[in-house]
Amino acid sequence: MSTQRLARAAGLSLLAALAAAPLAAQQPAAAPAGPGLSLEEAVAAARQNNPDMQAQRNDTRGTRAAMRAARADFLPSANASAGFGYTASGVQRFGSEVFGERPQYYSSNWNLGLSYDLSGAKLLQPRLARSQHQATESRIAGYEADLVMQVQQQYITVLQAGEQAAQAAREVERTREHERLANAKLEVGSGTPLDVRRAEVERGRAEVTVVQQQNTYATELLRLGLLMGVDLPVETRLESTFELFEPTWAAEDLVRSALENNPGVLAARASTGAAQTQVRAARSAYLPSLSFQVGMVGSVYSAGNIDPLVQQQLGGMQGAFASCNESNTVRAALGLSTANCAQFDVNDPVVREQVRRQVEAGNPSFPFGYERQPLQASMSISLPLFDGLSRERRIEEARVQESDARLAVQAQEQRLTRDVRTGLLNAQTAYRTAQLQRQVAENAAEELRMARERFRLGAANSIEVTDAQTRLAEAERAVIDAVYTYHKSLAALEALAGRSLR
Template identity: 70%
Template sequence: MPIPNLCRNSGLLLLAGALAAPAAAQRPDTTGPGLTLQAAVASAREQNPDMQAQRNDVRTTRAGMRAARADFLPSANAGASVGYTASGVQRYGAQSFGESPDYYSSSWNVGLQYDLSGTKLLQPRIARAQHQAAESRIAGYEWSLTTQVGQQYLSVLQAGERVAQAQREVERTAEHERLARAKLEVGSGTPLDVRRAQVDRGRADAALVQQQNSYGTELLRLGRLMGADLPFETRLTSRFELFEPTWNAEELVAEAIQANPALAATRANSGAARTQVRAARSQYLPSMNLNVGLVGSVYSAGDISPLVNSQLAQLEGAFAACNENNVIRQNAGLPPQNCAGLNAADPVVRRAVRRGFEQANPSFPFGYERQPLQASLSFSLPLFDGLARERRVEEARVQASDAELAVRGQEQTLRADVRAALLNAQTAYRSAQLERQVADNAAEELRLTRERFRLGSANSVEITDAQTRLAEAERAVIDAVYAYHKSLAALEALVGRPLR
């Protein structure tokens, strides 16, 4: 990471060099795959499962928009059916109509229906508002994911620099151990100095192992956000400048009010809620319904014998009546009527009756007879439905009011959060500068203590204390620098755009 020239001695220059190459001691071979922040964000946008699930909502709202437009077209339907009625005596109440044969039936129908109402007229606008709200919500989630990736990228860099700092601590304790052994060999040191140096070395080794584990954990978390498996040798190549945040708070607030994705999503939800109010009011408008249909059907007897027998029985009665009428006519001197066609006992008459039923009985299942075209047009004006419409309108108004209040509340919260985030960034910048001065003094203190130890005027306890203070100061510098970068990332998340 490039560092401003605030170092005043070799100790701070060493620390700045370590911050410029995080985790280099942990991974001496820099041949692993490089990863920039931009590549990490792009991977998260394309592969993060939660992001992909959010985008699926847009497919639903697009389908809703298409359905709302297609709803202005008439609906068409076609159908067919078959049926069977067993033979038997048909009755209607106390009346009996004689025995009927079994019947087979089939039919088809084709129809068009068109409905028009105030709700349908507003449905495309409602669907479009819902689609815009979904897109705004997804944009807000995508920006939130981008800021999460940026924060985690910084966390991995911070963990890498802590590994490098732990490695430097191992090297310092090893150097002190070698110096203690050399003094013991020439008789100017003690075994206690060597043991203390070995204890310090062991603690440094343990701290290095823990920091390496923390680095691996943070790298895994970054990979999870990216939706990818990152190898342990991955090199994070993006670097971040440490600079003083001199933005004006009010300008940032105004920009955040216009560009914050979460606020934009809330505004889109408010617009959709206002559209729902108009849709609820449309229930007071009349509606129209148009139906046009064609029907064809066939009703075929399975056995025409009962029908033939019923017809012959009627002919027998008519034949007897005709003969009686002829007797009367004969007594009156009138010519008789021809009753031969009514003689049910005549085989010719019986064959004629059966032939007539055979010709009149349609073939099953496709002997359709088309019915006349049917069309109807109706209008409906709702007058009173138990105040259900009024309740729905009031509910829509309440939801719209709640959505507007949510926008106002989020704007107020955003104003306070932006100001607080800017103050945090400014404080973190000053803290990083102060921590570097402390690290500068700690590095100089360790150098002077080592010189005194070589000359025999300092003991190993002083060396240990100086090393501990330098290690703490180095870790504090790392934490302060990345606290600054993370606070700046939090400010960018609120403003809705990068600030560096």
């Protein structure tokens, strides 16, 4: 009997030692030992590496090019051209007129010209391009602000998943402690195998929850890396922390800040400015336009075979030779001096050679024996009178777009005002919920302590302990959800207000 008493006393001492372990001494699961990552680093990486963000920024390249083109459009346009041609030999005709056999010809030409146009639309084009560029930049700023909010929300979600995994690990330790207590009671004869089996079931369920929460944490971390545009190691440690504080801002101040700083509203207003400029550009169609041109031309028209040209020249000289002889006969009869007709004698080889040399000298060399033409300059003015109401249609379409843009700004401002007020209410509600959930968790922890004490003393069964453990686990998870719901609502409110509220 003394041996049984000693064993029972030792068992009771063991039970007291197990029950004396304070609940607050349980530590969360150790943080990953990988590289650290702050919220600021995550946001900076997303701005730099996110593919969608980079694609949005590419749009500014087109608008910058449009601004440069609009400014350069005030410079005169210059063009240079060159061409080459060939005409076969044959009889040239024009209607019923026949101009005889023509040789083959080779031609080349060059053209250098300057032109300048000035119109109302051109005068407004730089302003229109600049307003469109500003609208694009505002739209990109809005997209970037939305990306920053997504990164903040996902960063908080990863922290929440990590806290849930740590809570699940603490729950495993509590179930193991209850399992040890149930085994100890069974050993001293004050417990039952059913109590042990219940404790083992609760411990198994807690271990399953740990595995699931760890998977959730890894999945959310991968989603964060996707937003950042990088591959995050599973061991990455999130270093930023968030304090729970009461939101005491005035709704009017937040609404005023949102209307002044919200990127979405700023982008809508920039679009309205671009639409207004588009209306002025459409109205410029009623203004006259001026056009100036200056050009220089050089050309070559060279015969491939000069024999037909020589024959034409000699044929003309034969008539001149006959006329000269007749004139000399008349002048001799009158006793006047006669002219030298030998220069027209085509039968003279010297004359024929002289004619060939003249034709060769007058035939320019192909392709670069250009003959420059006189400088040409012109100016014209055009005043549109009637174009079938096309101008009126374009002006009306531009006015409709401007009106739609103004209405869109009004609608967005109204939605923003409502969303800011709603977001503030959500943050205040989340704060009060987190405070109440913490009280519930404290009460649940005290309930579990009392249930364990009653179970140790034999005043309660294991069901009471497992129920208390379940309620404490639910309360701890509710605290985590409430706290991070508050931080998410605060991040959403910051995105609406367009500034930091922490």
